[in-house]
Amino acid sequence: MRLSRFRGDDAFKLVAAALAASVLVILLLMGYTLLRSSVPVLERFGLYFFTGTKWNSAAGHEIYGALPYMLGTLVTSAIALIIGVPISLGIAIFLSEMSPRRIRIPISNLVELLAAVPSVIYGLWGFFVFRFFLADYIEAPLSAYLGWIPVFSGPVLGVDVLAAGCILSIMIIPTVSSVSREVISAVPNSVREGAYSIGATRWEVTRNWVLSYARSGLFGAVILGLGRAVGETIAVSMVIGNAVGPQALPTSLLKPGQTMSSLILNLFFEATPGTYEFSAILGVGLFLMILAFSINILARLMVTRVLKVKGGAVE
Amino acid sequence: MKFDRNAVSTTTAGLAVALVVVIVAAGAYIALSGSTTAKVTTTTNTVTSTNTVTSVSTPTQLQSSSLDGAGSSFVYPLMAAWITQYFSVHTNVQINYQSVGSGAGISDLEAHTVDYAASDAPLQTADQAKAPHALTIPDAIGSVTVAYNLPHIGTGLNLTGAVLAQIFAGNITKWNDPAIVNLQTNATLKATLPNQQIIVVHRSDSSGTSFTFTGFLTQDSAAWAKEIGQAKAPAWPTGYGSNGNSGVAGFVQGTHYTMGYVELAYALTSTPKLTLVAVQNPAGMYVLPTQATSTAAATALPTLPAGNANWASINLLNQPGANTYPIVTFTYIFVYQELNVNTAQTSGKSAAGATALVQFLWWVVTTGQQQSTTLGYVPLPQNVVTLDEQTIQSITYNGQSLPTT
Numbered sequence: 001m002r003l004s005r006f007r008g009d010d011a012f013k014l015v016a017a018a019l020a021a022s023v024l025v026i027l028l029l030m031g032y033t034l035l036r037s038s039v040p041v042l043e044r045f046g047l048y049f050f051t052g053t054k055w056n057s058a059a060g061h062e063i064y065g066a067l068p069y070m071l072g073t074l075v076t077s078a079i080a081l082i083i084g085v086p087i088s089l090g091i092a093i094f095l096s097e098m099s100p101r102r103i104r105i106p107i108s109n110l111v112e113l114l115a116a117v118p119s120v121i122y123g124l125w126g127f128f129v130f131r132f133f134l135a136d137y138i139e140a141p142l143s144a145y146l147g148w149i150p151v152f153s154g155p156v157l158g159v160d161v162l163a164a165g166c167i168l169s170i171m172i173i174p175t176v177s178s179v180s181r182e183v184i185s186a187v188p189n190s191v192r193e194g195a196y197s198i199g200a201t202r203w204e205v206t207r208n209w210v211l212s213y214a215r216s217g218l219f220g221a222v223i224l225g226l227g228r229a230v231g232e233t234i235a236v237s238m239v240i241g242n243a244v245g246p247q248a249l250p251t252s253l254l255k256p257g258q259t260m261s262s263l264i265l266n267l268f269f270e271a272t273p274g275t276y277e278f279s280a281i282l283g284v285g286l287f288l289m290i291l292a293f294s295i296n297i298l299a300r301l302m303v304t305r306v307l308k309v310k311g312g313a314v315e
Numbered sequence: 316m317k318f319d320r321n322a323v324s325t326t327t328a329g330l331a332v333a334l335v336v337v338i339v340a341a342g343a344y345i346a347l348s349g350s351t352t353a354k355v356t357t358t359t360n361t362v363t364s365t366n367t368v369t370s371v372s373t374p375t376q377l378q379s380s381s382l383d384g385a386g387s388s389f390v391y392p393l394m395a396a397w398i399t400q401y402f403s404v405h406t407n408v409q410i411n412y413q414s415v416g417s418g419a420g421i422s423d424l425e426a427h428t429v430d431y432a433a434s435d436a437p438l439q440t441a442d443q444a445k446a447p448h449a450l451t452i453p454d455a456i457g458s459v460t461v462a463y464n465l466p467h468i469g470t471g472l473n474l475t476g477a478v479l480a481q482i483f484a485g486n487i488t489k490w491n492d493p494a495i496v497n498l499q500t501n502a503t504l505k506a507t508l509p510n511q512q513i514i515v516v517h518r519s520d521s522s523g524t525s526f527t528f529t530g531f532l533t534q535d536s537a538a539w540a541k542e543i544g545q546a547k548a549p550a551w552p553t554g555y556g557s558n559g560n561s562g563v564a565g566f567v568q569g570t571h572y573t574m575g576y577v578e579l580a581y582a583l584t585s586t587p588k589l590t591l592v593a594v595q596n597p598a599g600m601y602v603l604p605t606q607a608t609s610t611a612a613a614t615a616l617p618t619l620p621a622g623n624a625n626w627a628s629i630n631l632l633n634q635p636g637a638n639t640y641p642i643v644t645f646t647y648i649f650v651y652q653e654l655n656v657n658t659a660q661t662s663g664k665s666a667a668g669a670t671a672l673v674q675f676l677w678w679v680v681t682t683g684q685q686q687s688t689t690l691g692y693v694p695l696p697q698n699v700v701t702l703d704e705q706t707i708q709s710i711t712y713n714g715q716s717l718p719t720t
Contacts, residue, residue, distance in 0.1 A: 058546035059441060106327040110334075128569075155512055157570060159555060242519035242556025247485075256555050266556065270418030270521035270548065272425055272445065 031289065038283035041276055049283060053246040057267075057277040064280035066260070068248035070287060072161070073259040075250040076236065077229040079165025084172045084229075085222055091173070092180035097206055108181060115174035123238030126167045131158025131239060134166060139254055154254030157241075162253040164240040168232055172225035179224060183217030184210060223299035230261075230292055237262035260288045379407040380661050380671035386413075386420020386433035388559045389524045389578040390646045393455055393690050394433060397683045401675060408671050414559065418521025418547045424449065424649050430662040430672050431650045435523025436547055437626035438649065448652045450622045450710065452703050453645040454679050456631065456693035458609040459528045460582045460642075462567050462589040463574040465490065468507060470590040473498045473601040476535025476641070479594070482574065483532065484539060485553030488512055490572065500601075509572070516566050516575030519556025521548040527644040528576045531632050564589060579604050580691035596641040597633050608640035609693045615639075619699065622706025623652060643693075648676065654712045662712075669712035676707050677719040 041064055042049055052065025095108055135158035146152040154160060187210050195205040211218065241256020248258040258266075264281055271278040384394070391414035398410045415423075417434035424432035425445040437451060461479065463472060474482075478494050481487040487494055491508040499505040518525045526547045533540040543549050557563045563575040564585050574592075582589045582604070593601035602608050612634040620626055631643040650662075654672065657663025662672040680703040684694040695703070710717060 054550065056546075056550040057548055058544055058550070059439065061544065061550075102326055106330050109327065110330065155514055157514065157555075237519075243551075243554075244556070245550045245552065247553055266519045266558070267521070267548070269415050270422055272422045274445075 031286075034282055034286035034289060038279055038286045041279035041283050044276065049280070050287075053249060055245050055248075055280075057280075062276055064276065064283075066263075066280070066284050066287065068243075068246065068250070069258050069260045069263045069284060070291075072240070072248060072250050072257045073230055073261070073288070073291070075161055075257070076164045076168055076240070076259055077226055079162065079253075080168035080172055080229040081222065081226060082169075083166060084169030084225060085176060087169070088173050088176035088221075088225070089180055089218070091177040092184055093206055093211075095177075095181050096184040097202075097210070108178065111177055112174050114170065115178075119171065119232060119235040120238075122167055122171055123235035126163060126235060126239040127159070130167065131163050134158045134163055138162075143254060151252055152254060154252045156254065159239055159241045159256060160252075160254050161240065161250050161257040164236045164257070164259070165253075167235050167239055168229045171232060171235065172228050175228055176221045176225040179221035180214075180218055183214045183221060186217070187213045220299060223295060226295055227292060230288070230295065233261040233265050237265050242266055260284050260291075264288075378667045379409070380668050382408065382410045382430045382661055382668075382672055382675065383428075384410065384412040384420075384431045384433060384648075385415050385423045385429045387417045387435050387523050387646055388414040388561070389417070389435045389457060389522075390433050390455060390692075391560070392580045392584065393687060393692050396686050396690060397679055400683070400686060401678055405671075405674075408675065410675065416518075416520040416547075416559070417523030417526065421446070421649070424651075427657050427659060427663070430657060430660045431648050431676070433646065433648050435644050435646045436526035437629055437645075437647060439627050440625075443625065443627075446649070446651070448623065449649050450652050450706050451624075451626045452622060452648045452650065452676060452680065452706050453619075453695060453699055454648050454683075454703075455646050455687055456609060456613050456643060456695065457646055457691075458579045458604045458612070458640050458643045458693075459524055459531070459576050460579050460589075460604040461574060461576050461592040461594065462564065462582055463592060464567050464571055464590065465509065466571055468504065468590070470588075471501065471603065472504065472590075472592050473500060473595070474592045475595040476531060479592075480532040480536030480539040482513055483515055483517070483551070483554070484542065485515070498595075498601075511572045514570065514573040515551075515554030516563050516573050517551045517554050517556055518548075518560075518563060519558050522560075523547060523644075523646070524560060524576065524578055525549060527630070527632070527642065530630055530644075531642045534632055579606075579609065583691040594641055596637075596639050597635060598637045598639070600637050602638060602640045604640045604642070606688060606691065606693060608638055609643050611636050611639040612641075612643035613693055613696050616696065616699070619702055622702065622709065648679070650676065650710065652710060653714070654710060666712050666715065666717070669710075670717045673707060673710050673717040673719055676710075677704070680704065680707065 045052070045064055048063075048065055050070075051067055052063070053068050054063045054065050056063050091111060095104055099107065135156050139156045139158060139162065142152050143154070143156050191209050191213055192205055195209040200208070236259050240258060240262055242262065243256040243258050247255070250257045264285055267277070267281050271281050391412070394412050398412060402409065412433070417436050420429070420432035420434050421438065421442050423429040425442065433454070435457075438446065438449060443449070461474065474495065475498060478487065478498065481494065489510060490513055491510050496505055496508055499508075526545060529539075529543065529549050530545040533545045543552070555566065557566045557575070560578050560581045564577045564581045567573045567575045567577070568585060568587075568589060577589065582591055591604055593603045595601050612631050615635055616631070617629065619629065626647070629645070631645060633641045634643065650672070651657065654662045654669040661668035663669070680695065680700055684700070687694040707719060708716065
């Protein structure tokens, strides 16, 4: 009997280890496939793939430079963070610090409902409804008063980098706000009590004590949101305008652009294995994966080294 | 954290009810007020065809087959009508067509993941190498229109191929550019062209419609030929990309000051109708794209190769005639001559499956041509039908030729 129990434990350990390892194996397989398939285009174009802007798949004129799409991803994600993180933090602070207890759960459930909306619905809504609102009430005055600044120049259509950034910001609100809310709630009450006892106002308590205590956790929440924004595909491709080549460089908020994920979505249907175009698309996919990984690794490094993790704060 | 369970459920319920009421009220308001501005009108955008049984006449053989086709969105409205009509007569044959764009259709053909592919671009040398012994079967003729959306301006803007090339290259940026104004014969049109930027709309996916349109621009503009050339997915220097013919049609319809290219069937069947450009043909006349002007391009056909030969240089662009629309194209179906190479598909698995495909193709080029006109396409002239019949009769399964009816 003792032997069979020992064997059962062993087997269980093995199974659990295998399951954990399988995740690693899948990641490594994905990385290996992407790397192997991108080798042709990297061999042929070398550094131009990362620094060049022309993209042409016509026979005889082939050239692939993915810089505009990398910048497009970074710019749309940055806009999403700039707009979405303050809103999410506001929601999180409101829900954990200020709202009456009765509505806390319903409102947080409603916010999390935003995460349940399929991203293609965001794209549809963005293209058929939101872009007119954006064009009329935000881009029109922006273009009228600040249109002389290059970053705000462009047609007022509602289908551009700014629209993609706005849709992305709405999509990251549920993620960032729910994690932030939990993080802020996890701050022990003794911290707040101590702050109040020395005469701090409500805002000072929240800003100087609660938020700084929860810093690392909030940073983690923001990184989670960034991760979602970087990978979002269909919603972005519906409102970003799908520009190709040098004009896809995100020089202006009001011009059409292209992100790495929307490029893959637009082009992968026609990609035949063995062509340089196929290799280029997978190269963009490889870079997207590297970017997402680096964001996560960077977040972890920052959390453990730069920000001191205080006891009790949720990472 | 303790909470009063009853209070939460009442509040949640109350909020949920309020949300539902707001959504229903908004929906009712939108539905009742209707859309007067050119904001949210769209063309139908279904991606896969559904088979609805309209009438069941005589049941044919009992062996059921399921065939897959993919490719051109240019031919999609006609293909969907063909499939529906064919299914009503042969209820045992279910055909699924995916309108993913000509480029994707050709890729699928090369990968043997479809029974047949549809494309407006003929197989180029590289594709021919990857799809050996593929047959080219023109199944319809259609034209590429240039649609625009200018408030208070109707159809009939005159443009030449050279000016169109400049617009789509981003060199002409305003609607009231002298190059455009000078081409107009209508005095009111000349005076009312607005001082607005032209918003160019093109395809974001790989498309035979793009191939045809850029072919026309290549023929009419040396600068375009040198810089960009003809391609299914050209490197557009400017403009917004939309997915599929329906995407471009929807975009142009929903936004002012846009100009994009769409297949004639989409232009004719969208509501409200799109305003179309009258393009100058080699005879110097400005011709609006209609069925009559597209048919005119098919009467003076170039000599056509056999079904198993190279069609890469065949096109119906800039055909002669005073009343001929210059941007006309065949749309093709590609199928392998020996069907047993489609090992994963119905047509490659059994003689019955192969027969089902051959019979469908035969029906398309013969009886199916009657459907073309109603949907805005041009039926094939008799000599092309004869050529197609010969090609279809050459399709074999395991070396055996197959019955066509």
